[in-house]
Amino acid sequence: MNFDEIQLIWNSQAATKESLERESILLAVVEKEQSLRRLTTITDGVMIATLLFVAVMFFRDPVLQGHDLVLILPGIVCLAAAGWLFKWRRDRQHRHLGFEQSLRGLIDKSIDGLDDRISQMRNFVWWFAVPNVLGLIIALFIIDPARRYLLYLVFGPAFAICMGLAIWQINREIRSRLLPEKQRFEQLRTQMTNDQ
Amino acid sequence: MNPRQQERQLQVWLEKHQGLLVKVARSFARNRHDQDDLLQEIGLQLWRSIPNLNPDVAESTWIYRVALYTAISWTRKDSKHREKRQTLAEEPIANEPNPDPRVDWLYEKIAELNPIDRSLALMMLDGIQHRDIAETLGLSVTNVGVRLHRIKKHLSSLLDQETTDEL
Numbered sequence: 001m002n003f004d005e006i007q008l009i010w011n012s013q014a015a016t017k018e019s020l021e022r023e024s025i026l027l028a029v030v031e032k033e034q035s036l037r038r039l040t041t042i043t044d045g046v047m048i049a050t051l052l053f054v055a056v057m058f059f060r061d062p063v064l065q066g067h068d069l070v071l072i073l074p075g076i077v078c079l080a081a082a083g084w085l086f087k088w089r090r091d092r093q094h095r096h097l098g099f100e101q102s103l104r105g106l107i108d109k110s111i112d113g114l115d116d117r118i119s120q121m122r123n124f125v126w127w128f129a130v131p132n133v134l135g136l137i138i139a140l141f142i143i144d145p146a147r148r149y150l151l152y153l154v155f156g157p158a159f160a161i162c163m164g165l166a167i168w169q170i171n172r173e174i175r176s177r178l179l180p181e182k183q184r185f186e187q188l189r190t191q192m193t194n195d196q
Numbered sequence: 197m198n199p200r201q202q203e204r205q206l207q208v209w210l211e212k213h214q215g216l217l218v219k220v221a222r223s224f225a226r227n228r229h230d231q232d233d234l235l236q237e238i239g240l241q242l243w244r245s246i247p248n249l250n251p252d253v254a255e256s257t258w259i260y261r262v263a264l265y266t267a268i269s270w271t272r273k274d275s276k277h278r279e280k281r282q283t284l285a286e287e288p289i290a291n292e293p294n295p296d297p298r299v300d301w302l303y304e305k306i307a308e309l310n311p312i313d314r315s316l317a318l319m320m321l322d323g324i325q326h327r328d329i330a331e332t333l334g335l336s337v338t339n340v341g342v343r344l345h346r347i348k349k350h351l352s353s354l355l356d357q358e359t360t361d362e363l
Contacts, residue, residue, distance in 0.1 A: 003348040006355055009298045010321040026207060029239040030199075103315065104334025106265045188268065191312045192335060 044089060051082035051131065058135055068143050074135030081127045092116050107189050114182040121170045121178075129163055202246045209242060213259050216322065220260075223306050223318055224267035234270050241266040254328065260319060261332045268311045305354050309347070316340065317347050 058075030061068045096109055136159070140152060197205075210217070217238060221231040245262045253261075306317050312333070319329045326344070330337045 003352050006302065006348075006351050007321065009296070009302050012296050013299045025210060025236055025239040026203065028236045029206065029243045030203065102332060102334030103261055103265050103268075106261070110269070188311065191310055192333070 044085075047128070048082050048085055051078045051085070051128070054132060054135065055079045055082065070138055070142060071135070074131060074138055077131040077134055081131045085127055088116075088120065104189070104192055107185055107192070111182060111185050111189070114178055114185070118174050118178050118182070121174055124170055125163075125167060129166075133159075133163075197247055202243060205246050206239065206243050209255075209259060210239065213256065216256065216259060217263060219318060219322070220263045220267050222303050223314055224270065224311075226307065234267060237270050238263045238266045253331075257324075257328050257332050260324070264315045264318075264332070268315070301358065302351075305351060309350075313343065313347055316343055317351070320344050320347070 055075045055078035058071045058078065062070075062072050062075075092113070095112065140155070217235060218231075220238070221234045225231040225234045241262050242259065245258070249258060306314055309317060315333060316329060319332065324332075326337050326340050329335075329344075330340045333340070335343075
C-alpha cells in the first residue's frame with residue numbers, strides 16, 4: 001500500500017458538501033472584534049489616564065497657587081510613568097511588525113507578546129505603585145499640616161496590604177496562566193526546529 | 197481599510213476558502229460544537245489579519261497560515277476545557293459521519309499527529325507545494341521534505357495496518 005491510497009481517500013471527501021454558516025461566523029467575528037478592541041483601549045486608556053490625572057492633581061497646587069512645590073516631583077514621576085507606558089506600547093507594536101510572516105513568525109510574536117506582558121506586569125510596582133506612593137508619602141507626611149498620625153497608622157498598613165495583594169495576584173496570574181502559555185509556545189517552536 | 201471593506205473581504209474569503217477552513221477545523225477540533233467555535237476564532241483572526249495582508253503572498257497561503265496558527269493556539273486553550281469537561285463526564289457531540297468512513301478514519305489519524313505535523317499533512321494532502329508549505333510554516337524546504345516523507349510513511353503504514361485488521 002502506498003501514499004496514493006491516502007491521497008485518494010482525502011480527495012474523495014466532497015468539499016462542496018461542507019458548508020460554513022458564513023453569516024453567523026461573520027456576525028460573531030464583528031461582535032468579538034468590537035468587544036476586544038473596546039477592552040484593550042479601555043484597559044490601556046484607564047492606566048494612562050489614571051497616571052495623567054494623578055499628575056495633574058499633584059501639579060494643581062504648586063502651579064495654580066504657588067505653594068507645596070515639592071508636589072511637582074511626584075507629578076513629574078507620574079507623567080514620566082504615563083509616557084513610558086505609552087512608549088512601551090508603541091515599541092511593542094513596532095517590534096511586532098518586524099516578525100517573519102510565517103507560522104513560526106507568529107509563534108515567535110506570541111512568545112514576544114507574552115514576555116512583554118509578563119515584564120509589564122512585573123514592573124507594575126515601578127510604573128504605577130512607586131509614583132503614586134511617592135506622591136502620597138509627600139502629601140501625607142510632608143505637606144499635611146494636621147499630622148494625623150492615627151490616620152497614617154491605619155492608612156499606611158491598609159495601602160501596603162492592598163499593594164501586596166495586587167502584587168501577589170499579578171505573580172499568581174503570571175505563574176498560573178502566562179508562563180505555562182509561554183512554555184507551550186516554546187515547545188511548539190522546539191517541535192518546529194528540532195528537525196531543522 | 198475601513199471595517200465595511202474588511203467585512204466584505206472576510207465574506208469573500210469565507211465563501212472562497214470554506215473547504216480549507218472546514219478541513220482545518222475538522223483536523224483540530226473533534227466535534228461539531230468545537231469546530232464551530234474554532235471556525236469563529238479563525239474568522240476573527242482572519243478579520244484582524246486583513247490590514248497586514250502581504251500582497252506578495254498567495255491568498256490561500258495567507259489563509260492557511262492564519263487558520264493553522266489559530267487552530268494550534270486554540271487546541272492548546274481547548275485542551276484545558278476538555279479536561280474540565282471530561283471531569284464532568286460530558287460526552288462530546290459526534291461529527292456527522294462522512295459517506296466514506298475512511299475519510300473520518302483519516303481525520304482521526306491526522307488529529308493524532310503533533311500540531312506541526314498535522315499542519316504539514318493538511319497542506320500536503322491539499323496539494324500545496326513544498327516551497328509554499330515551507331514559507332507558510334517558516335521551515336526550510338529540505339526540512340519540509342524530510343518531515344513530509346516521514347508523515348507519508350507513517351500514514352501509509354497505519355492504512356496498511358487498518359486494512360490487515362479488517363481482513
